[in-house]
Amino acid sequence: MTLDLQAYQERLLDLQEQIMGITDLVQDAAKTVELDQNRVGRLSRMDAMQGQAMAMASADRQSHQLKLIAAALQRIDDGDYGQCLECDEAIPSARLEADPVTEFCINCAAQRERRDG
Ligand SMILES: [Zn+2]
Numbered sequence: 516m517t518l519d520l521q522a523y524q525e526r527l528l529d530l531q532e533q534i535m536g537i538t539d540l541v542q543d544a545a546k547t548v549e550l551d552q553n554r555v556g557r558l559s560r561m562d563a564m565q566g567q568a569m570a571m572a573s574a575d576r577q578s579h580q581l582k583l584i585a586a587a588l589q590r591i592d593d594g595d596y597g598q599c600l601e602c603d604e605a606i607p608s609a610r611l612e613a614d615p616v617t618e619f620c621i622n623c624a625a626q627r628e629r630r631d632g
Contacts, residue, residue: 527584
């Protein structure tokens with residue numbers, strides 16, 4: 516089975532660009548909160564802090580996603596993209612279509628989920 520690596524690479528780069536765009540917006544939002552802290556009341560300050568915490572949580576998710584994308588791009592470069600990191604079996608292209616950063620075949624992913632709780 517031959518994968519259209521270039522298509523996956525383009526998709527991954529697109530995703531990367533999208534997430535980086537969102538990350539910039541989130542960082543701007545977090546900055547705005549800091550600047551406003553001096554002149555807002557207690558209640559809205561708590562609102563602002565909550566918003567900041569949410570922004571930071573989604574920034575965490577995004578940086579995790581960026582790591583997965585970078586790893587997938589690296590695997591394309593290395594020529595082992597589309598292989599399960601656990602058992603070396605080929606990951607079905609339907610699975611890669613659905614989630615191009617996926618690192619494991621369905622069996623290993625299910626096993627890892629069970630193991631990690
Ligand atoms: Zn596997």
